[in-house]
Amino acid sequence: MRNAQWVIRKYLRQRIAVCVIVAVCAFAITLGTRFISQRGINQNQIDSLIRHSIDRMDTLLIPLQTQRAEMLALVGQPCEAIHLPLRKLAVALQTVRSIALVKSGQLYCSSALGKRDVAIHSLQAQLPSRTPLLELTTDHSLLKGTPILIQWFPASADGKDGVLASLNIDLISNIILESSPPLIDQMSLNVGKLYFQHETGITDRLVSANDKIYSQQSARFPFSISVLSPGPERLALQNLLSELPLAIIMSVLFTWIAWLVTAGRLSFTREISMGIARKEFSLYCQPQMDARMQRCIGVEILLRWHNPRVGWIEPDVFIPIVETQNLIIPLTRYVISETAQRLHLFPQDPNFQIGINVAAAHFKNGRLLQDLQPYWFNFQPIQQLTVELTEREALHDVNYQMRSELGNQQIKLAIDDFGTGNSSLSWLEMLHPDVLKIDKSFTQAIGTDAVNSTVTDLIIALGQRLNIELVAEGVETPEQASYLQQHGVHLLQGYWFAHPMRIEEFPQWLAEREQ
Numbered sequence: 001m002r003n004a005q006w007v008i009r010k011y012l013r014q015r016i017a018v019c020v021i022v023a024v025c026a027f028a029i030t031l032g033t034r035f036i037s038q039r040g041i042n043q044n045q046i047d048s049l050i051r052h053s054i055d056r057m058d059t060l061l062i063p064l065q066t067q068r069a070e071m072l073a074l075v076g077q078p079c080e081a082i083h084l085p086l087r088k089l090a091v092a093l094q095t096v097r098s099i100a101l102v103k104s105g106q107l108y109c110s111s112a113l114g115k116r117d118v119a120i121h122s123l124q125a126q127l128p129s130r131t132p133l134l135e136l137t138t139d140h141s142l143l144k145g146t147p148i149l150i151q152w153f154p155a156s157a158d159g160k161d162g163v164l165a166s167l168n169i170d171l172i173s174n175i176i177l178e179s180s181p182p183l184i185d186q187m188s189l190n191v192g193k194l195y196f197q198h199e200t201g202i203t204d205r206l207v208s209a210n211d212k213i214y215s216q217q218s219a220r221f222p223f224s225i226s227v228l229s230p231g232p233e234r235l236a237l238q239n240l241l242s243e244l245p246l247a248i249i250m251s252v253l254f255t256w257i258a259w260l261v262t263a264g265r266l267s268f269t270r271e272i273s274m275g276i277a278r279k280e281f282s283l284y285c286q287p288q289m290d291a292r293m294q295r296c297i298g299v300e301i302l303l304r305w306h307n308p309r310v311g312w313i314e315p316d317v318f319i320p321i322v323e324t325q326n327l328i329i330p331l332t333r334y335v336i337s338e339t340a341q342r343l344h345l346f347p348q349d350p351n352f353q354i355g356i357n358v359a360a361a362h363f364k365n366g367r368l369l370q371d372l373q374p375y376w377f378n379f380q381p382i383q384q385l386t387v388e389l390t391e392r393e394a395l396h397d398v399n400y401q402m403r404s405e406l407g408n409q410q411i412k413l414a415i416d417d418f419g420t421g422n423s424s425l426s427w428l429e430m431l432h433p434d435v436l437k438i439d440k441s442f443t444q445a446i447g448t449d450a451v452n453s454t455v456t457d458l459i460i461a462l463g464q465r466l467n468i469e470l471v472a473e474g475v476e477t478p479e480q481a482s483y484l485q486q487h488g489v490h491l492l493q494g495y496w497f498a499h500p501m502r503i504e505e506f507p508q509w510l511a512e513r514e515q
């Protein structure tokens with residue numbers, strides 16, 4: 001069994017735990033979504049920059065392709081005759097440094113230098129070639145040693161005749177291969193196994209300590225553009241720092257909402273309401289004995305709560321909370337109705353007393369009487385109902401009219417825990433209770449505590465004087481029982497006779513007792 005503080009702290013801990021989880025999740029989800037969206041944006045930007053470069057490079061190579069037939073038509077013609085149209089073609093193609101015509105492996109006419117006679121193989125080792133070639137290489141005729149991009153178109157089946165166009169890659173690279181930090185640190189043109197970068201020139205591999213390589217192939221020509229980039233993830237991560245304020249705001253906002261939402265849900269009050277609805281409360285009863293006759297003359301109905309999430313919770317823990325949370329009336333209604341449905345478990349005797357604990361709040365505005373009609377009297381009980389009014393609360397809600405109504409309905413009024421709370425003698429006189437239940441603290445004082453046992457004697461004398469029935473609670477020893485009897489208290493309740501038991505066990509207990 002748990003005490004009230006433990007239970008309340010448990011709910012508070014759960015509420016705090018929920019809020020911490022919400023705070024962490026809101027923080028992580030905000031940063032996570034910002035990260036994912038920024039990563040997507042970065043990836044798109046890198047892709048589009050690469051595509052843009054490919055498009056620009058394609059735009060340079062397309063005119064060469066379209067002029068191919070025109071250039072090939074010049075191969076074999078004497079250089080003097082075609083030098084002018086060759087120059088015009090080279091000028092029209094703008095980015096072309098020179099166009100050279102090759103016949104039988106010999107470069108015999110160049111748009112830049114006019115008539116020549118050089119073995120093409122000595123200028124470009126890979127030429128002549130049977131197949132068209134696009135290659136990164138170094139210039140060996142005009143600006144020696146500078147990087148060029150060559151386009152070879154063969155003009156004959158054996159590949160010994162053809163046209164060689166050299167593109168001034170160095171000049172155009174700063175337009176085509178534009179780096180855009182921080183997205184792209186370096187951009188390179190990749191043809192065959194070689195790379196060309198704006199500042200480094202031609203290399204056979206891309207080297208980077210931290211960056212990643214992203215490449216895209218041109219759909220039209222045999223080249224690709226490769227970039228060195230920190231990568232969309234790393235860039236998005238670097239960007240996360242600027243998203244921290246947003247994540248903190250979202251986290252605080254959602255935590256605040258969670259705190260408000262859990263106020264009702266993760267509270268003891270809600271747990272009690274749910275407990276009533278789910279019938280987690282069970283009824284126990286404790287016999288009351290007439291010690292003279294050695295007979296059970298009634299029972300007191302006591303609640304037990306087995307909460308599936310918390311375990312057993314004592315009435316001393318939940319009843320005070322129930323009372324402060326205005327749930328005592330529905331809970332008592334539940335006790336009355338559940339008891340009324342089990343009246344067959346008790347002797348069908350009009351003198352058999354069934355005591356039900358009722359809080360003072362239930363007496364207000366006659367609500368108890370309103371509830372008794374449907375929940376008790378409709379079951380046509382034979383037994384005597386006693387309502388035990390605890391002194392835990394101030395009793396000013398119980399008025400004289402109410403008292404007489406109870407009398408009219410043959411309901412007995414008992415004052416519970418008499419001597420411990422707010423009772424006063426004038427109040428006793430006004431309400432004329434039928435029963436005084438001597439609190440267990442006075443019973444237990446018998447023979448041990450001189451002051452309290454004097455009070456016990458006074459209560460007994462008072463009851464006898466006012467002609468009120470006396471029931472002693474908490475009788476645990478035969479000495480207490482015989483002392484009370486000798487002093488005229490014959491109705492006794494306590495562990496000495498029976499512990500509270502499940503209401504369904506009562507018939508068997510009674511049968512064994514009366515054997």
Ligand code: C2E
Nearest residue numbers: 302303315316319335357358359474475476494495496500
């Ligand atoms: P109470 O009305 O004074 O009920 C008697 C309490 O004393 C019960 O505790 C019972 O188990 C305990 N008791 C009985 N015999 C002995 C004994 O010989 N020695 C000792 N030490 N204790 C004994 P329980 O069931 O834990 O109930 C505690 C209190 O919770 C009750 O005190 C009553 O004020 C409240 N309660 C229980 N059920 C209900 C209910 O249905 N409605 C309302 N409003 N209050 C209830």
Ligand code: CA
Nearest residue numbers: 300357388416
């Ligand atoms: Ca009681």
Ligand code: CA
Nearest residue numbers: 416417437473
């Ligand atoms: Ca009591």
